[in-house]
Amino acid sequence: MPVPLLDLNAQNLPLEGELKSAFERVLKSGHFILGPEVQKFEAEIASFTGAKHAIGISSGTDAILLALMALDIQPGDEVLCPTYTFFATAGCVARLGAVPLFVDALPETFNLDLADATKKITPRTKAIIPVHLFGQCAGMDAVMDLANAHKLAVIEDAAQSLGARYKGRGAGTIGTFGTYSFFPSKNLGGLGDGGLLVTNDDVLAERALLLRTHGSKPKYYHKYVGGNFRLDALQAAFLRVKLPHYNEYTASRRANAAYYTEKLSKVAGVVLGGDYKQTDVNGTKLVLPVEKTECDHIWNQYTLRVPNGKRDQLKEFLTKQGIGTEIYYPVPMHKQACFSYVDQAESCPVASQLADEALSIPIYPELAPAQRDEVVGALMTFLKRE
Numbered sequence: 445m446p447v448p449l450l451d452l453n454a455q456n457l458p459l460e461g462e463l464k465s466a467f468e469r470v471l472k473s474g475h476f477i478l479g480p481e482v483q484k485f486e487a488e489i490a491s492f493t494g495a496k497h498a499i500g501i502s503s504g505t506d507a508i509l510l511a512l513m514a515l516d517i518q519p520g521d522e523v524l525c526p527t528y529t530f531f532a533t534a535g536c537v538a539r540l541g542a543v544p545l546f547v548d549a550l551p552e553t554f555n556l557d558l559a560d561a562t563k564k565i566t567p568r569t570k571a572i573i574p575v576h577l578f579g580q581c582a583g584m585d586a587v588m589d590l591a592n593a594h595k596l597a598v599i600e601d602a603a604q605s606l607g608a609r610y611k612g613r614g615a616g617t618i619g620t621f622g623t624y625s626f627f628p629s630k631n632l633g634g635l636g637d638g639g640l641l642v643t644n645d646d647v648l649a650e651r652a653l654l655l656r657t658h659g660s661k662p663k664y665y666h667k668y669v670g671g672n673f674r675l676d677a678l679q680a681a682f683l684r685v686k687l688p689h690y691n692e693y694t695a696s697r698r699a700n701a702a703y704y705t706e707k708l709s710k711v712a713g714v715v716l717g718g719d720y721k722q723t724d725v726n727g728t729k730l731v732l733p734v735e736k737t738e739c740d741h742i743w744n745q746y747t748l749r750v751p752n753g754k755r756d757q758l759k760e761f762l763t764k765q766g767i768g769t770e771i772y773y774p775v776p777m778h779k780q781a782c783f784s785y786v787d788q789a790e791s792c793p794v795a796s797q798l799a800d801e802a803l804s805i806p807i808y809p810e811l812a813p814a815q816r817d818e819v820v821g822a823l824m825t826f827l828k829r830e
């Protein structure tokens with residue numbers, strides 16, 4: 445039985461009737477950009493996350509860019525961001541002429557290493573972007589301590605972590621700004637691009653709202669140079685159909701993760717992330733991801749580590765069995781050609797190792813029990829062979 449990495453139709457088609465009604469509602473309203481659908485969606489997300497202001501944005505990438513613009517990040521300013529992330533985090537910093545300071549990753553959670561961030565701060569550093577990778581929050585107490593000590597703004601990139609919690613607080617609501625993505629593969633996936641920005645700061649919210657539409661208020665009077673960062677009414681309407689199901693989706697993802705961990709942790713050579721020592725690679729064949737006690741993980745990805753140079757072999761083996769996998773991420777930001785001007789070539793050894801070892805397996809909510817067993821069985825067969 446094939447097991448794709450993700451099956452969007454399995455989630456969207458059962459909602460076909462409701463999605464079509466949402467389409468018709470927007471079609472008949474004649475209101476396609478922002479408007480009541482977007483306002484309602486913003487209110488629903490504000491209430492879901494616990495943020496004071498929620499601002500619908502064209503994509504998760506644009507939400508990060510807009511947050512940086514609202515904070516007035518200027519050319520030559522420095523922004524701390526993880527090297528082990530999706531490109532958008534660092535790309536937005538560079539698009540404003542600011543310099544991304546790449547921070548190494550923690551081997552257990554893939555999230556940013558605050559000790560390394562502390563070492564890299566300079567007097568030009570203005571902000572930090574903790575990314576809540578794969579559905580689990582970065583260590584926000586340490587992030588906020590560092591930010592408060594050095595007067596840094598904090599943009600939480602929660603593209604992969606809507607609804608995740610850190611010590612009971614919603615991902616994205618702890619820092620100065622939080623950003624989310626509704627790219628179709630995200631836990632709340634739209635039928636196209638979409639994103640959102642949250643903040644508890646009234647002044648910054650007002651500024652972000654202006655910047656979302658070319659910095660103008662009233663129309664044709666421009667206080668700032670902004671852009672077109674608006675969310676479509678159609679996407680908001682589709683996302684409003686899916687949001688009421690979100691807690692069920694998360695519960696299923698959590699159940700899938702628990703199942704994998706329970707089955708696989710009993711296999712010889714498999715260890716949990718926290719028990720794996722960087723140097724003890726010999727006996728270990730597979731490292732499982734962990735949920736930290738202070739976090740509620742939403743499992744956007746279930747990402748294994750495959751030591752000893754075996755990752756690509758495992759990927760190939762699973763592909764032959766019809767099981768979808770993906771490498772998030774093969775090249776950390778500090779090794780990207782476009783950032784070769786940032787002088788940090790070998791400064792992030794853990795992220796480099798993770799890039800060689802990471803492999804994400806299917807975790808989507810609609811995964812059938814038989815499909816999960818297929819994945820577990822294939823992994824066991826591979827481990828026995830090795």
Ligand SMILES: Cc1ncc(COP(=O)(O)O)c(C=O)c1O
Binds near residue numbers: 506533575603627
């Ligand atoms: C960590 C992270 N940041 C930012 C983004 C950008 O979001 P979008 O694709 O909606 O622009 C993504 C998703 O692709 C992401 O995973």
